[in-house]
Amino acid sequence: MNLKNITIAGSGVLGFQIAMQAAFHGFQVIVYDINDEVLEKAKSKFKTLSESYTTDLKASPEQLENTFNHLSYTSDLALAVKDADLLIEAVPENPQIKIDFYKKLAAVAPEKTIFATNSSTLLPSQFAEATGRPEKFLALHFANEIWKHNTAEIMGHSGTDQKVFDTVVQFAKAIGMVTLPLHKEQPGYILNSLLVPLLSAATDLLVNDIADVETIDKTWMVATGAPTGPFGILDVVGITTAYNINKIAADATGDPLKIKTVKFLKENYIDQNKLGVSTGQGFYSYPDPEYLKKYFLK
Structure with missing residues (x-):
């Protein structure tokens, strides 16, 4: 090399x-x-x-x-x-x-x-x-x-x-x-082919008022033993990345749910500079997010 x-x-x-x-x-x-x-x-x-x-x-x-x-x-x-x-x-x-x-x-x-x-x-x-x-x-x-x-x-x-x-x-x-x-091209490679559907499903649940951030993350963490839920993961990945991915999908497909998600993320997070761990505020506040506290999974 x-x-x-x-x-x-x-x-x-x-x-x-x-x-x-x-x-x-x-x-x-x-x-x-x-x-x-x-x-x-x-x-x-x-x-x-x-x-x-x-x-x-x-x-x-x-x-x-x-x-x-x-x-x-x-x-x-x-x-x-x-x-x-x-x-x-x-x-x-x-x-x-x-x-x-x-x-x-x-x-x-x-x-x-x-x-x-x-x-x-x-x-x-x-x-x-x-x-x-x-x-x-x-x-x-x-x-x-x-x-x-x-x-x-x-x-x-x-x-x-x-x-x-x-x-x-x-x-x-x-x-x-x-x-x-990888042997050939695959949108999302291996990791994101597995991860993006999880994060999208979590965002859909939130945007459609099915449950709040904490309840969705708690469900995933308790049921699977994962150390972090999807919104904790999104804060690390960066909400800007999630916004861009959803916007590309919304522009390409016109899917009403994707359009709704883009609007939700823009108004509640992007426009308020709540971009995740990098800005100290996203779905959680850092450096001490709720999901790391002992009582969170009770």
Whole structure:
């Protein structure tokens, strides 16, 4: 495997986690985002994340110092990919934003650079043409809290070169992931093919006034033994992601329930900046959400 220099495009919920994980395992990582203000916010998130690495991975101060020495930041895309062996795209889950980004990227990236999308629900074939290098393009999808929930789903499209696919599998192993190669394209990969129906069903129950957030989560947690219910999961994933997924479905199908869900999420959460764990408020309040309290399951 010849990958040394990794560029992460997007410093949002998963972008900064992927960057930290790769830097922690010794790769040179450049974090790219649209402006310096966004990148400054990302830097503070890395400091918070280092506490999780200390607690969960027993990372030493020396390891963390080395990690931060492997991280750099820029809002200049050409500079961000100048030496990139692999670029992982973690920009918003919106097809047009991704297409626009890949067209800009294709104009400045060196020929050697492999492009990977971390999209949760969209297929690599939707963007392959826009990349200008379809044979060097595939999906590399991580779960949230990547350092603990260390899954990496690798999914090519019909034009992905097998050597490129194998190289990305090796990279995922090198940053401590359990690699999960898919044989062909599947909307939602494996994880979200299982998870999204659960989250959608929970949201439907809430929007249709069947039950409240706490009762729905309690039902799932007590009946299955899961440590978190669907709304606790949505707070970690980020309510913006849920909103975008529902909006895409609503626009594509005109489903009245999806339209109702989009309106509900926008008015009650997006417009009020209640975006989940990242803003300290979503379906629950953080850092001490109700579902973690002893009495919650009584």
